[in-house]
Amino acid sequence: MVQKKDGDEAKRRGRPRAYDPEEALRRAMDAFWKSGYSGTSLDDLSAATGMNRPSLYAAFGDKRSLYLKALAYYWQVALGTMRADLAQDRPLADSLMRAYEGALSIYFSGDDRPRGCFVVGTAVTEAMEDAEIRESLMTGFLEFDADFEARFRMARDNRELREDADPATLATLATAVMHTIAIRARSGTPRADLAEFARKAVSAICG
Amino acid sequence: MVQKKDGDEAKRRGRPRAYDPEEALRRAMDAFWKSGYSGTSLDDLSAATGMNRPSLYAAFGDKRSLYLKALAYYWQVALGTMRADLAQDRPLADSLMRAYEGALSIYFSGDDRPRGCFVVGTAVTEAMEDAEIRESLMTGFLEFDADFEARFRMARDNRELREDADPATLATLATAVMHTIAIRARSGTPRADLAEFARKAVSAICG
DNA sequence: TTTTTTTTGTACCATATCGCATAAAATCCT
């Protein structure tokens, strides 16, 4: 377990890759993010990643397979930032606002116009005809709910919330606020308006 | 203005149409609803409507034009049922639940699996690259907000809500609940679960 | 240096897709 290191630096045998796999996956994700799954062609993906078709295929499999990898990568990033934001030791309302600010900076990232959430903006469309995507959405959303719920439960134990508050309901409400922000960001609502709404929503939910 | 009637029954001059325009539009909408804009081909639309390509083209213009007509039609139906549900003279919570039940029966309509909201499930994806769709979303969502807000304002005047409740914030929250229901319906959450969540959300919002 | 291994780049194939040209069909008007 010592001499081999992890395959990352291990000298591979043939011609070296001209791309960084994670960077390429990010760029492919960006392409899908912009135009959706069906609206993104292999030419688009090739242009976005700088890889030619056979390299794309060798690295990630076919188009659908590449999309699924992008989706998994997005979940990882989105859930990761959300957990980091909620984990900080702050009052409940601050904690929630952090989570929404974190989401907003994802939804408004990229040099193009605001693109919202990758999942809401692209995967939901495909969920109707692709069972694997559908299941990914179910579990992803439930994880969001669960993280929010844990935070609300903690707040109730800390007397930041009334005894009779229901953490599960509040959590789903909190996810709902995230969903509407994702939808509206992609539809052109200015970031400041969404941040303002998030503040008021947090007050309403916590108060 | 008397003899001509509205062009509906007026004897047209050439070969009669073999289709009902509104029915055809509904079927085209169903096709888009299932696979999204980019994922639906003219062959799909032709099969769904029973019209051949040239007839489709003559009746609705090109693919994008047909999609825009379907989108407008959906807004009309969705806003219509929502207004009808909210207009009934009932206590606030009942009123809101009616609106959510109405939405659920749209999201779970069709003989296929649940398809959620046409707007959330298909138009949001295209909003990134199509300004006209983007604007349609903005105005549509704001109309939802406005209708909810009017209902909350009425409730506050009727003392069904506390004096210090903010109708605008509650309205956006109510739309947020609708959005999350739309997303989750398409992602496979059972209808009963969504109805249950709607009930709890309504309690939280009104209480 | 030669061989082996892996990746790249060009080109290609079969099919899908969008849109339209053109002729046949069905109705109204004279």
Place this chain on the structure above:
DNA sequence: AGGATTTTATGCGATATGGTACAAAAAAAA
């Protein structure tokens, strides 16, 4: 009945699309 008018039906054509074959290139191993 015969011409005018509108819709339907078949099919074409240019391009886009997803996927792959094959040879050249670049590195390690022998």
